[in-house]
Amino acid sequence: MTAAEPALTQDTHATDALREAAERHLRALAGDTARLREDQWKAIHALVAEHRRALVVQRTGWGKSAVYFVATALRRAQGAGPTVIVSPLLALMRNQIAAAERAGIRARTINSSNTTAWESTYADVAAGEVDVLLVSPERLNNPEFRDRVLPSLAAGAGLVVVDEAHCVSDWGHDFRPDYRRIRSLLHELPDGVPVLATTATANARVTHDVAEQLRSGEDRQETLVLRGPLERESLRLAVVDLPDAASRLSWLAEHLPRIPGSGIVYTLTVSAAQETARFLSERGLDVRAYTGQTDPDERREAEDDLLADRVKALVATSALGMGFDKPDLGFVVHLGAPQSPISYYQQVGRAGRGVERAEAVLMPGREDQRIWEYFAGLSFPPEETVRATLAALEEADGPVSVARLETRVDLRRTRLEQMLKVLDVDGAVRRVRGGWTATGTPWEYDAHRYEAVAAARAREQRAMLDYQALGTCRMEFLRRQLDDDAAAPCGRCDVCTGEYWPASVDPAQREAAAGHLDRPGVPVAPRRQWPTGMDTLGVPLSGRIKDDLRAGEGRALGRLTDVGWGGELRRILAADAPDAPVGDRVLQGIVRVLAAWGWERRPVGVVAMPSLTRPAMITDLAARLADLGRLAPLGTLGYRSEAGPGPRRHNSALRLHQVYAELVLGEAVGERLGALMDRTPGPVLLVDDHTDTGWSLAVGAALLRRAGAPEVLPLTLATTGG
Template sequence: MPDTVDEQGLRELAEERLRALAGPHARLREDQWAAISALVVDRRRALVVQRTGWGKSAVYFVATSLLRELGEGPTIIVSPLLALMRNQVEAAARAGVHAATINSANVTEWEAVQDSVAAGEVDVLLVSPERLNNPDFRDTVLPALTESAGLLVVDEAHCVSDWGHDFRPDYRRLRTLLTELPEGVPVLATTATANDRVVHDVTEQLGMGQADAQTLVLRGPLDRESLHLGVLRLPSAEARLGWLAENLPRLTGSGIVYTLTVATADEVAAYLRERGHEVVAYTGRTEATEREQIESDLLANRVKAVIATSALGMGFDKSDLGFVLHLGAPASPISYYQQIGRAGRGVARADVLLLPGREDAEIWRYFASLAFPPESVVTEVLAVLNAAERPLSTSALEPRVELSRNRLEVVLKVLDVDGAVRRVRGGWEGTGESWTYDATRYQRIEQARQAEQQAMLDYLDSTRCRMEFLRVQLDDPAAAPCGRCDNCTGTRWSGAVSAAEESAAGERLRRPGVEIGTRRQWPAGMPSLGVEAVGRIDAGQAAEPGRALGRLTDIGWGTRLRELLAPGVRDDRPVPEDIVAACVSVLASWDWARRPVGIVAVGSRTRTRLIRGLAERIGALGRLPILGEVSAVGEAPRRANSAQRVAGLWDAFAVREPLAARLAAVDGPVLLIDDRVDTGWTMTITARLLRQAGAPAVLPFALAVTN
């Protein structure tokens, strides 16, 4: 780089590159130029906290173009979501910047992409945070990229901080990357959702590897002048769903309807399609290729709305998105601000409406239960890895610790970043380095999450300006009344729903029946727990696909079932008649190959009266004999993960006489009844026992499935 830079000429060139990116009338904002200048001229590290739609991506694309003009290496962008990557590859092309990606969806292209980077043909490489700790990428690709990088960009930088609303452990690998960057390589971090605590945390991390230079922080006002916020309380789930079906055509353009759970997203989308609306569900279970098609359809206005979980969040950019609605309140005002920021980027008005539900707080508590585990559990993981003679894969480690797969992966990532374990080919190994559980920090994080939940409840009831409320939560010093929301104007959405629409919605929500899938494979590592169960489950011992009345996460039957199955003093009670009637409807519509010839109940330690009563009522109504009960023996098994669950269940049930004799005499399927299905292993183990005792087939039936 030359010793002096013609800043005026550089700014004119920057304006030219911006017009290529954003259109002939685009002009750089002063803070955009301040960030670009800091990166290109001063080679500093900068944190830009600006509202969605402000133009943060323009900063790094223009800076990349200028740095490449000056002969610098490619820009590395660490980006959290594939939607963001796809949008930004297209945006970069408009600015004459060649961008490429390395992520889980294009594995077959990695080698070609890496060759293009090495040949200098790629200006921007977008990398998912998960790649940073992939052993091959980390050890063979990342060092060369780091050495040649012209600019490092950390997009959605609040993910770096465990105080952020969407903290991701993989992002913590950036701490190591920042210390390994050659001197003089500029770094840009961007986000729209960072309060003072997150800004301080991210700024500290950006300073890693720098002896004296301070990070430049550019924070702007977070108002979104196109957004018109409101809250509409409706008395029931059917009223909310009916209201949505009735009012969806009245909303301008196309938009997003957010839900808190996958089950709700699927259910709402199915109902709206039945009512003639062009909608589609988008969740964490949606396949990558289908996600891309859905995003394309929404961008092209081929659908009226996408019914989505938070899986459709950061990175999706549609400038004319006309509305964002929430069926259920997110657990954090900051998360809510981030999601509504998808709307109104390029239009004068966008409607933002929140329809809270009675079940919201209960769903928040469930997700909170998946937080970082206690010290004893984490220490156990570390001890197992340090004692192992060779690296252990996640599946091999899982049976040895009391953690589900998802929580185990989070623990491993945190321990990895802290230097206590290391991911290598073949799995994970302990490093032998000392590690201390920061209980005080985790407690403060939990307290912060609880405070956010209370703030969300306060938002629902607040009479102050809604946008101001959200901006205060983000510590925006310029927070002021917006003059547009329902509280500022006194103009509110009508909660009126026609009787016909509410009735149709209620009928849909009360429509009973969901399928219970079958387990086909035993968990890995069972012999290490003393259970000789390996590979595929023998077809002669397996259950058939089953049915349940509903999901606990449904907005229809879920509410009723959560009340019935909630832990507490009222655990064991008779089955209400409306529940029995609904179960009969599920059984009547079941398209089984052969009708069951008898009923068996699953033995319970807590709900004996409930389960036996349900079996007896169904037997009486269906004229099916009660063959008996699979007896519960021993202590209740642990529920930490699949392997330990199976080990605990293996000897937890028994088929005693006279049930065994009756099973040996039946000539058709038996209906196996339980209160709920969580992991599915109880049904799998008890069905195996019934099949071994002579049952030709087992049809599982439960009141509820957990998800």
């Protein structure tokens, strides 16, 4: 830090001196030619001289981080405490720390990847040796951090920054429950602590919502909102509409090498990212997959490779989004459309920040809307589910873990945790050591708001379809979706110029892509651990699944989200699809899966899982596989009652409870299996149409193993994933 800064008063001389100091810090941060934009100066002056709360909505690359780093330097020179930045992604944190160090600002971070350094970081903050502390939003509701660290941190902060502030609002395209905790943090700040919120993607409604949350109390001064035009002069927006997945992959393989620089290929699902990266690698392109399932160290290595232009592209899900900073990124191609123009604008905004021209190409898929529908199903749960959760917590003697709650509430763990975070911010529950407790505070289900948010999402999806079919400027359309009053035709997109990317593909490339997508086979990992708390449901299962009861690694023809087999599997497994034997193409795909399996011992028999919805499909498939593979047909497992397990449950505990109570081996299957094992002991194939939680296969395998099968190999048409 520099030593003494000019005295900061409200007169003109002091204002000029403050701006001079701000410009000096900016040059240290961004280079000798850097100059403050007028709105950058307005924000800095409001924070440093007036101690106000400000919301800055400006395009990616405008320089929002410069505002808070310069303000930090000035506030520290005044003797204020460190700046606390709530930042959503590790990639963003790493970039911000590097930028801060260039300006002589000492920055540290607290996140899930550096737990061993937390105590030393807290000590350095207390000793005044940290200028900027970056905190992930998840930390704000960690019980130890919230109760032991946050109060003193909030009391001593010189500036609080909320980065990617649109996440605060459930009207935003990327609402995150953890961000709602920020509202409590802001409310607890002492008077006089300035607050800055920044985002590049907020329409008028989100801007208003975030500004109101920043105000945080009737006595607070109105939030200063600085909103600029969202024009990105380097971007060349375009849409290439191709008939199928093979055409899209072959187009990528043909055209990516011709686009200057390196960039990002976005996909909607994990499986699509992995599949696309494999194909492009096989065609000689240096690319890497990047998803939420990628190991953190591999993710960081992939980011570094892209920053250093050691790869042509990262094929990524939205896990590579906010905060990735590569000014010379040459292109962003979307293989499938995001469900919101605002989300799309944010992702293409990664490109062209430091180059004159960058390509932003959207390649929509026929399956996009089905994927949107899946994600729409992850919205806030219905009231009866929320009430059941609150009742379970109120009836408990102490904290209840999420695993125990799963035995009472039919939600997948991720969705259950998100709901609890929302209830926590609303004051109805509280996270403590050992789990969650009810506070007893009355809570109202805001059905009107949840319905309105869902309706807003539906409008965004319709707008994304409109974007694909535009006959007018694409950039103007995106800017108007963000309520940018300065929106006007850009003169650069494919519609404005009449210069469209070719929609034809090279026949040889397409044949290679079709062959790649036609490869069947996805591993199905066996369940290894029984869910926690099954004893509360009367199920005597706990701990690790014993080796002599566990299924082996199985196979599925494909994932429902695959760009190859996914479309056909979704069609034949749709709720309104007839229960009929699979066609020859699917059967041959399954045969190819078996041929490529690579098992240690060849199966000797086939058992079908029972089904109330597709009994003909599954039993016929098992019989045909037995005939083709010369395997012993052992029959079908059964249910204790005609109703079977009942409607499918979504989480592990409740699904296992259903299956355990109903699934039985059956006397005939047991006798055939025993006779076969006496003659020719060996593995048994367990055939089903679809696996989701995996518990039906786990219980079925345990029944067969207990009856004498030395190994059980699940085989399904489809698996849920990606």
